[in-house]
Amino acid sequence: MQQAAIELVGVNKWFDDFQVLTDIDLTVAPGEKIVVCGPSGSGKSTMVRCINRLERHQSGTIRIDGVELVGDGRDVRGALAEIGMVFQQFNLFPHLTVLENLMLGPVKVRGKKRAEAEAIARRYLDRVHIPEQADKYPGQLSGGQQQRVAIARSLCMEPRIMLFDEPTSALDPEMISEVLDVMVELAGGGMTMIVVTHEMGFARKVADRMIFMDRGRIVEDSPPGPFFSAPASDRCRDFLDRILQH
Amino acid sequence: MYRLITAAGLLLLLSGCSSSANWGWYVIDPGTERGWINIRFLLSGFTNTILLSVIAAVLSMALGLMVALPGLSPSRGWRWVNRIYVEFIRSIPLLPMLFWVFYGLPVVLKSVGIKVSIDPFWGAIITLALADSAFTAEIYRAGIESIAKGQREAAQTIGLNRHQTMRYVILPQAIRRILPPLANQFIYIVKMSAFASVIGMQELTRRANELVVTEYRPLELYSFLILEYLVLVLVISQGVRWLERRMKVNER
């Protein structure tokens, strides 16, 4: 069998004595697109953040390309370098221009020459369709543009896995599609993706599998067809009814 | 601006009264030889006041950073070290601390085999730097903690290590919030440096005190002294304003 890109086995996590994640099992094949949805507070962000170690899980196993995330060894750092992340709040560096935001990782982490890093940065700015904004500061851009810069910043590190945590939730409605379009294009290129979102149009278009989470558990894990037409659990059905009404 | 007007008004008021029999502005009348000598004597205190303040401020900034860093540590023990230092130093009044450093510290050092005498200049500097470091440490800590957690996380996800994150992401943003209050803190050091006169340091206040003893004109001389500090502080606070404006422009 092919090596999984991401593998979670029996993962549990607590914040103090509150259990946020309970027995999470999830296997993602290379190139697979997973869309995660569920009510607010159900642990979606925490699950995604455990995968790139912004949070530490307390029991169970998480493997990236077969490397288990324990300790701070070189192989763990190598595995994490394959993961890019896009946040709801963009988190661009406000004191740096767009180009500098994109070049920081390639120059400081990958040790690339400035000219080479700039070429990479400009290539990915083209990919997200804002080459003309290179010399602006993040504060001068619209939300949609900022989120596309954030996606480009992750791509500059040339990851094989991209995690998105509600990338369009902080955006004005008219800017949502420009970000989703970039993500659809990215999905077409063979990237492994986990996307937390309630944009069900996007989900139908790109998802290989849909995950529904509730109270820290994965309640539903199925292809989009059955997921939308015949969800197995009542809670998932209620949830879909509510968000699809809009 | 209104401070300049107040200063000018105060001057006018005082000179307006100079004809009254109770006033003796002759002690600092630049038109007379004696007045001119006195003015030069008073003004010569500026050098030491400025030297004291600048050296103490630089030391306080360095010491404050060293105290702030454990305060930012994830370890509870290190954060305690920071808290105890800040609370302890902050609660000691400057004058007792000055006496302790000037008269007490040499005794402590001698008992561990280090024989140094502390002169008024360094005694004052050590005290000012020590007392101020608790405040600069808090300024650094607040500035660094004010940078949103998301910045650190974004840096981490593109692979920057802790050191790189501090250097390229957190500090450049924090410095804009740290510099203006740090510069403001300099004004306090300038004012607190007056205490150095008590241990015999020849700075602005000491000079005025010595003239008062020989001239018996406390009102005129202390008025002049206050104006000297006022000018000094006005110059610094204009500098702070300028700095704040520049920081704002760069913020975007």
Ligand SMILES: Nc1ncnc2c1ncn2[C@@H]1O[C@H](COP(=O)(O)OP(=O)(O)O)[C@@H](O)[C@H]1O
């Ligand atoms: N750092 C934290 N400390 C304590 N509780 C947290 C923390 N982060 C999240 N939580 C709690 O964990 C639960 C799940 O949060 P989260 O993963 O953000 O959910 P979701 O992304 O699905 O809205 C929520 O109840 C939230 O309040």
Ligand SMILES: [Mg+2]
């Ligand atoms: Mg969330």
